[in-house]
Amino acid sequence: MSGKSRAAMMEETRAKLISAGRKAFAEKGFADASMDDLTADAGLTRGALYHNFGDKKGLLAAVVAQVDGEMAAKARQAASGAEDTWAALEAEGAAYIELALDPEIQRIVLLDGPAVLGDPSAWPSQNACLAETRRALMALAEEGRLKPVDIEAAARLLNGAALNAALYVAASTDPKKILPRTVEAFKALARGFLAT
Amino acid sequence: MSGKSRAAMMEETRAKLISAGRKAFAEKGFADASMDDLTADAGLTRGALYHNFGDKKGLLAAVVAQVDGEMAAKARQAASGAEDTWAALEAEGAAYIELALDPEIQRIVLLDGPAVLGDPSAWPSQNACLAETRRALMALAEEGRLKPVDIEAAARLLNGAALNAALYVAASTDPKKILPRTVEAFKALARGFLAT
DNA sequence: GAGTTGACATACGGGACGTATGTGAACATT
């Protein structure tokens, strides 16, 4: 058992490249990240990258999909403890705001991602975060607790509000103080969707 | 009166460069816009651009400031006809959503702008759109019609929701059909800030 | 055991950005 299967080897190089790309994109931004550098960091060359991901944007897409998936998982976990469907939606939104305080997430998912890959709803990763919010809203709609709004639009509005607000919190001089206020404001805002 | 003053000449070249940059950035995106090409389009060379704007990002900042100012002006105009302070806020939000359907605005202000220049609240243009929303919210707060939320955070949430929703509308297969639903959803959402 | 496939490395060309240097017209100075 000295080696591994062909497919396993390839998965390993893909993982190494994604990891190196994630670090480089987070630290330098997509535009200033050199593929020569990040592939060398992974102990490889650009050849491996082009073979596995097609081009620089392809690597970013893979990185975004990974980070996006992690975000959705954490949001789901945050919502899992809620007693109530509505509380779950609020918890998810709050979780997104807090998650987006991470510079890595801001740079990769909120700034470079949309600019390079286009609108998030068109991403190959199918935007797991958005799907999570949509799911929560549909559950509420079935319970009859929502105003008669378009679910898809509502999900986009909530997600956009949360993630954008996080950029504001992170850019502020005192994030720790502003975060709770922002989360409260988000909860107040979200209640606009509640049936009266 | 054959010529113009020195300062007037410089303003003219700045205007020509901004105009050419605006077109190039809108059509090709920031990354794929060639400074050789866009300066030639303006009948100039890269020398003029570096002299006036420092670098490529400097030109983008100037373009963003111009577009952002135009957006705020239109939003203010849309709100001017409202009978009521709250109706004005709703009208502004709706105006942002509709404005953001313009591909030029999407590309420059919503996608490349944040990615290249960083968080909008830190822009030199001071984000006229955001300022407009903040103004409307403060007026409402003085009238006592707002829940006790942080104004700054609320402005960011509303703006983020509106602009992000516009990306969704524009990316949809049938924007004309989805736009009114999205605007309605936005109005419902915004009511979350209204005092009960 | 020879041929083929495929994952990855190396070599090459083109393009774009930023800087350093040049230039000619307007303004100041005497």
Add this chain to the structure above:
DNA sequence: AATGTTCACATACGTCCCGTATGTCAACTC
């Protein structure tokens, strides 16, 4: 009014980086 200076802009150069085309070596097939 003539000369020196400034400055807005053009030109020339070096450098970096992406994408492709080509090469290579191990693994699998027959």
